[in-house]
Amino acid sequence: MKTLLFCMLGLGLTACGSSPKNAHSNQDELAMLVGTYTNGSSKGIYTFRFNQETGTAVPLSSAALPNPSYLVPSENGKFVYAVSEMNNSTAALSSFSFDKETGELRLLNTVPTLGADPCYVATNGREVLTANYSGGTMSVFPLQKDGTLAPADTLFQGEATGPDTIRQATPHIHCTVFSPDRKYIFATDFSADRILRFVVHPNNPIPQTSPEAVDIEADSGPRHLTFSPDGKFAYLITELSGKVIAFSYNDGRLKQIQTITADTVAARGSADIHLSPDGKYLYASNRLKEDGIAIFAVNPENGTLAKVGYQPTGIHPRNFNITPNGKYLLAACRDSNVIQVYKRNEVTGLLEDTHQDIVVDMPVCIQFGNYSARTKDTKN
Structure with missing residues (x-):
């Protein structure tokens, strides 16, 4: 049974239940941001208060933006950087100020990505990067002290040498x-x-212009990469071959140590990858056939993986995220128009549907901001 719904009148947004803030400490509560596709009824970005002890969410606010399919908060949570995934010259990156208590987003500025269909954002506090899918480029945007974006300084071009025609x-x-x-x-x-x-x-916001490359097996379609909490290992999900590739990591060097299958039905639609905060389990989502999340145990000594389970989900789990305390995994199921809330068994790594669904039209990105009561630094 769904316990949280958007109460919609036009574009209005109303909480459909009492806030968990009344019963739980601020340290249990996260500022949650959800990016969507807006070719349906979605307005853009939606914000929530998510309680990571109870798994409940309360809608707070929203901001209109075309196709904010990926977004990321700054380290201190004061700013949010979101793409507009458009397949033309309107493709852009926007900067917002963010009030974690009210969930209010205020647009600061918008700059073109100069590459179509930006679908990923990352920041280190000095610059912001976008991956432009159809443009085949990476854009680099220097950050201003006030959180606004300078125009893109550099575009790095990818290549097309893979066998899938x-x-x-x-x-x-x-x-x-x-x-x-x-x-x-x-x-x-x-x-x-x-x-x-x-x-x-x-001392220079522009990275080296002659990148080195780590080759992987042909017809893999590398999609998302994540690092272990201790920084010793990295894990790649490949969209086309549906495999997870494990690497050791040392001072910029990725050395492949294992390949293991996440998509066992050759759907060619693997999507997202995340490790639990304690680094003990890795999760990888699959779409197009038998939608769900593959679950792997991580060997803490050598970083290798062993498959321990598979959790079916709603349709098209394009993105998911895990709460900082490791208690819940939230899956953004685009074509089911729902975010599913799963409770993690921290011993086995397996997932249990709490049926505390969050209904959002075409959700495709979930990010958590810092705890409201703990954000005191001034870094971007």
Whole structure:
């Protein structure tokens, strides 16, 4: 039974229940941001108060933005950077100020990405990166002190050398992430079956212009990359081959140590990947057939994976996230128009549907801001 719904009158937004803030400490509560596609009834970005002890959410506010399919808060939670995933010259990156208590977002500025269909955002507090899927590029935006974005300084172009004549016919960059040591940027070059590595210069916001590459198996379609909490390992989900590739990581070097299958039905639609906060379990989502999340136990000594389960989900789990305390996994199921809330068994890694669904039209990105009561730093 759904316990949380948007109460809609036109574009109005109303909480359909009492806030968990009345019964639980502020440390249990997270500011939650949800990005959507807006070709249905969605307005853009929606904000919530999510209680990571009870798994309940209360809607707070919204901001109109076309196709904010991916967004990321700044480290201190004061700003939010969101793409507009448009397949033309209106493709853009926007900066918002963010009030974590009220959930209110206020647009600061918008700059073009210069590459179509931006689908991923990352920031290190000095610059913001976008992966422009159809443009096949990575854009770099210097950050101003007030949280606004300077125009893109640089575009880095991917290649199209993969064997899939439809999915890899043109260059696609799918994600851009900073390494745990903040010295490098890694970008997944989807259509060339490789991961690009750029060097971050301490005194220059523009990374090295001649990236090194880590080649992976042809017809893989590298999509999203994540690092272990201790920074010793990295894990890649490949969209086309549906595999998770494990790497050891040391000072910019990724060394492949294992490949294991997440998509066992060859759906060619694997999507997102995350580790639990304690690093003991890894989760990878699959779409197009047998939608769900593959669950792997992580060997803490060598970083290798062992599959321990599979959790069916709603339709098209394009993105998911795990609460900072590790208690809940939230899956954004785009074509079911719902965010499903799963309780994690922290011993086995398995998931249990709490049926505390959050109904949103075409949700495709979930991010958590810092605890409201703990955000006191001034870094972007």
